[in-house]
Amino acid sequence: MPKELLSLQGIEKYSDYYHSVLEPIFFEVLNKQIKSRRDTFATGHFSSIPYLNGGLFSPDYDDYFSYNESKQTIFHNTVIIPDEWIKELFAFLETYNFTIDENVSFDEELSIDPEMLGRIFENLLAEINPETGESARKSTGSYYTPRVVVDYMVDESLFVYLKNKTSIDDHKLRAVISYDLEDNLSNPLADDEFGKIIDSLSAIKILDPACGSGAFPIGALQKIVFILQQVDPDGHKWFEKQIINTAPEIKRVIEREFANKNFNYIRKLGVIRENIFGVDIQPIATEISRLRCFLTLIVEESIHDELENRGIEPLPNLDFKFVTANTLIELPGTKEQTLFKDRERIEQLRELRTQFFSSTNSERQRLQLEFKELQNQMLDRMIETRGSDEITRTLSTWNPFSHKVTGWFDPEWMFGIESFDIVIGNPPYIKERGNKDKFETVHASPLGKKYKKGKMDFWYYFLHRCIDLVFAKGAIAFITPSYWIQGEGSSKLIEHIKKELIFRQVINIGELKVFEAVAGHHMVAVYEKVNDDSQFLTYKNLIDSLEDLNSSFETDRVRIHTFKNSEVFQSGKILFDNTDGGLSGSVKLGSQYFVSQGVVEGTDKVARKHTDLVKEPLGSGIFVVNEEELVALQLDDREKKFVKSYIDSSDVFKYGLRDSHKHLLYITKQN
Numbered sequence: 066m067p068k069e070l071l072s073l074q075g076i077e078k079y080s081d082y083y084h085s086v087l088e089p090i091f092f093e094v095l096n097k098q099i100k101s102r103r104d105t106f107a108t109g110h111f112s113s114i115p116y117l118n119g120g121l122f123s124p125d126y127d128d129y130f131s132y133n134e135s136k137q138t139i140f141h142n143t144v145i146i147p148d149e150w151i152k153e154l155f156a157f158l159e160t161y162n163f164t165i166d167e168n169v170s171f172d173e174e175l176s177i178d179p180e181m182l183g184r185i186f187e188n189l190l191a192e193i194n195p196e197t198g199e200s201a202r203k204s205t206g207s208y209y210t211p212r213v214v215v216d217y218m219v220d221e222s223l224f225v226y227l228k229n230k231t232s233i234d235d236h237k238l239r240a241v242i243s244y245d246l247e248d249n250l251s252n253p254l255a256d257d258e259f260g261k262i263i264d265s266l267s268a269i270k271i272l273d274p275a276c277g278s279g280a281f282p283i284g285a286l287q288k289i290v291f292i293l294q295q296v297d298p299d300g301h302k303w304f305e306k307q308i309i310n311t312a313p314e315i316k317r318v319i320e321r322e323f324a325n326k327n328f329n330y331i332r333k334l335g336v337i338r339e340n341i342f343g344v345d346i347q348p349i350a351t352e353i354s355r356l357r358c359f360l361t362l363i364v365e366e367s368i369h370d371e372l373e374n375r376g377i378e379p380l381p382n383l384d385f386k387f388v389t390a391n392t393l394i395e396l397p398g399t400k401e402q403t404l405f406k407d408r409e410r411i412e413q414l415r416e417l418r419t420q421f422f423s424s425t426n427s428e429r430q431r432l433q434l435e436f437k438e439l440q441n442q443m444l445d446r447m448i449e450t451r452g453s454d455e456i457t458r459t460l461s462t463w464n465p466f467s468h469k470v471t472g473w474f475d476p477e478w479m480f481g482i483e484s485f486d487i488v489i490g491n492p493p494y495i496k497e498r499g500n501k502d503k504f505e506t507v508h509a510s511p512l513g514k515k516y517k518k519g520k521m522d523f524w525y526y527f528l529h530r531c532i533d534l535v536f537a538k539g540a541i542a543f544i545t546p547s548y549w550i551q552g553e554g555s556s557k558l559i560e561h562i563k564k565e566l567i568f569r570q571v572i573n574i575g576e577l578k579v580f581e582a583v584a585g586h587h588m589v590a591v592y593e594k595v596n597d598d599s600q601f602l603t604y605k606n607l608i609d610s611l612e613d614l615n616s617s618f619e620t621d622r623v624r625i626h627t628f629k630n631s632e633v634f635q636s637g638k639i640l641f642d643n644t645d646g647g648l649s650g651s652v653k654l655g656s657q658y659f660v661s662q663g664v665v666e667g668t669d670k671v672a673r674k675h676t677d678l679v680k681e682p683l684g685s686g687i688f689v690v691n692e693e694e695l696v697a698l699q700l701d702d703r704e705k706k707f708v709k710s711y712i713d714s715s716d717v718f719k720y721g722l723r724d725s726h727k728h729l730l731y732i733t734k735q736n
Contacts, residue, residue: 276343520554
């Protein structure tokens, strides 16, 4: 990208910078092959910018851009971004050193890599919605997962998968998965075991059902590529697998990169094309996930000015890899009686998805029309056989090329696959109080009718759904709050787990801080979909640091226990630690009191929706106030009787409480 265009220096040369430079770079240059560009952008600094494709740079309706010049004249005055704003942004950005290399945990550099996109995503979600006065993060329960946790969950779920597929010795598998290369020497693979691992990885299907910024799919991609580097260093075996039954355009790209010994590009392209998938209900999440896939490919490219497009391969289209949809809602009706009888067109649809992955801008538009036509043909057939039923109406509204949320999710219709070998993620943590609309949508669905329970958390539904989405002997890895294992609202979830899953690894993170904005204790659980409670699980209790996740030995920083799965299910609860902490004469709180729920305070802070009712600034305390706000109320002695010290879950730790210096105005109908 020429500095004359994209830099603080470039802004000084161009007035109306957004419309004169940024819009053309995105929509007229990066989105178009050089031979298709307008004359204005086929020469000068713009001409040196390669075509990238990927759908990332196609204008959407809310970009207010049109290739029709008369319409664009109108849009020009719709979006007005002052040059000064962009100058301030670029001045800030140019204080950093950026890389497009997605660093892994064992190879960090002093630069900002694409993992930063996860932080950006989290902060965008934290922004206040002006309509509701609440943050998107609060309403969606979305939080960015630290890399060390992602790496651990990816490693353990891959171990379960590879163990079942290859039957290779545990020590050998852990050695090949680990970033520590020394343990490979003490646990060498047999000749036939290299091929087993390559075959298994080429066939794996991994889903993140709430993909957020793509941390888990990208983490899985990085680890698969790392393993392939160990078991297939010259890339030949992976290359042979990638060109089998492959569309001519993709095959050409793979053969060219193999000739140039760009093995990592071939590995990454193959994993993105065949192995990783993501769903999220937020369009920004799927967009950032796609962007991270693009960046991980771009880092493997090199500029060659003498070659066409400067030697840069256009990016793939990921519309059928990361979809914006509601994971928890299934297609209505019975698939076998409708959609999936039409096997001929299902196969055509699968072939169309393959072609779309590597299509250029003009081809992409043609294939979108073909997809819609094929979709309509399938729907017409359904109407002929069944009439216009609910599933027909539902499918007729799906547009995978739109940024709008699809209200349902079906892996065969959207991805062309039935189930997954690994389901991994950080599902949203949301309580029903204050989020009734989200719960009611799922409560009314088949999933909700089967598993609805009072006092449940929203993420329970994700585990219920994922049990159905994973293959037998498949792995599920989730990070969640830990209260549910003995909670009142989790009885149906515990029963479902007991019936269809076993625990393989459980990490009690306890008081260690995982998410900056989330209070409470958390845990990581890795499950396998088998019904055999005689199998053993490993339970780790972290004391000091998240870095001890991978510890294999008990120390003063981590406690490790082994149980049979049958031992941890007790009286409808799950019990991993049957100790009382060593306190002499201690009793369980539940044996002394019955606590239905904690205090139900009124609205704790002023949100934008309250501004018509109160004059206090946003964020001010209402029923929960700090010391300064309490003094400002100037309460008399009679009123002070209704002020109570306020403790929430973030103030509770083992054997004690922290004083948060917050106060609850305990006002009821009686007082």
